[in-house]
Amino acid sequence: DSGVTQTPKHLITATGQRVTLRCSPRSGDLSVYWYQQSLDQGLQFLIQYYNGEERAKGNILERFSAQQFPDLHSELNLSSLELGDSALYFCATSQGIHNEQFFGPGTRLTVL
């Protein structure tokens, strides 16, 4: 157990809908990274927050957004969902921006 929690574990929804994935970091971790794991694209970095501020963006679609709250938990919002958004979404957290990243168990999103 890495100490990083993600909810929900599974999410099934329809095309066009909007969902929110949640990530709670380990105690003391200020940095949150979001990654998408899909069969087509493999593992891809989406976005990073550090202490509430967006730090880096990767291959994140405009339909996706994220934020990190004052209590340091983070949410990834996915809207206008398409079939191709079906994937496993991981968050990882670290103390700073150059420390080891610890991964949560992931949220499996299925878009029907």
Next chain:
Amino acid sequence: GDSVTQMEGPVTLSEEAFLTINCTYTATGYPSLFWYVQYPGEGLQLLLKATKADDKGSNKGFEATYRKETTSFHLEKGSVQVSDSAVYFCALSRVDSNYQLIWGAGTKLIIKP
């Protein structure tokens, strides 16, 4: 841009066999290199890492050496067990890309008793 290339799987071995999973990278500067492991139904766990050339990372009998001259970070284990069956990911990160991880495609390892 930065990239990581891993040998395709699945790799199927018998218990106690020697394991090598190849990983090569393309990156500017001096990346840090990692091996992560994903057991069935679980998240990603850091297996080992190396942060500079000629460093050797090791953990749980697995080893990998950072070879800058061949831009490689091959994963090895002398004697695999059934419990090593998992998907193994090679990854890199760089300071000037905020340490985001760039991933290989993953190699599924199947160990038969």
